[in-house]
Amino acid sequence: MLKINSAKRSLWRPKKQINKDNLLPWLKDADIFFEQCTQCGDCLSACPTQIIVKGDGGYPKIDFNLGECEFCSKCADICTQPLFLDTRLPAWSKKAQISESCLANKNIYCRSCSDSCEAQALTFQLGISALPTINLDLCNGCGGCVAPCPTQAIIIKE
Ligand code: SF4
Ligand code: SF4
Ligand code: SF4
CATH class of the missing domain: 3.30.70.20 (Alpha-Beta Plaits)
Known part of the structure; x- marks a missing residue:
């Protein structure tokens, strides 16, 4: 399969303004996320409440219309990229x-x-x-x- 490095992937980032309200819990930074998320979809499968969906450009995002976050940290735990903070910290300030x-x-x-x-x-x-x-x-x-x-x-x- 064609490998895309993070620099090229960042060029493919959705150009419209980032909606930070839909980002996953414990993310270090939106820019790091869009540069380094491989869009593998593992976090979608790991989420017990199935609130993670594919958003713009295939990047995962939260949809609270589907349910709630249980702060189980499974999305962060399964991710192999350095996108997440220590999950003992608060998940977000939303x-x-x-x-x-x-x-x-x-x-x-x-x-x-x-x-x-x-x-x-x-x-x-x-x-x-x-x-x-x-x-x-x-x-x-x-x-x-x-x-x-x-x-x-x-x-x-x-
Ligand atoms: S912390 Fe758990 S419930 Fe919340 S988005 Fe991640 S996997 Fe889903
Ligand atoms: S009371 Fe709560 S659930 Fe009912 S309409 Fe108002 S915000 Fe929505
Ligand atoms: S008010 Fe806050 S803690 Fe209560 S259900 Fe809504 S988001 Fe969750």
Whole structure:
């Protein structure tokens, strides 16, 4: 099979702006990732929640619409390239953010996000239409609240 060195691979990097919100956990640096990831797909197969998909140019990325990150580190462990930090460190600094499309803004009762948050980072004040509040100290950016939200109101961002 044709071998492509990292310098040439970096020339093939997707030209549009990098969306850092979709990058894998524990990555050292986005530039190192796009230069040295071989797009082998091993991390896709290793991920127990199957949230890693092929993104632009074949590079792996996270899709929280498919599930949450369990911080199992299997994606980092299986990778043979020097892309990842020590997985005993925090995986990333992403946190959940809630947009205007939350049903509470229409006075519709919904607790799907808080029901799905194992970290108990999402809470509601008393009152049916109260907006969810995110405790940023508790939120670890796992993305578990994204798919259950019926209005796609939640994104996970740096
Ligand atoms: S840490 Fe585990 S659950 Fe999270 S993306 Fe990597 S393999 Fe998937
Ligand atoms: S799941 Fe979505 S719509 Fe429901 S309360 Fe949470 S953010 Fe709002
Ligand atoms: S990203 Fe995870 S920890 Fe943060 S609010 Fe959503 S479910 Fe809870």
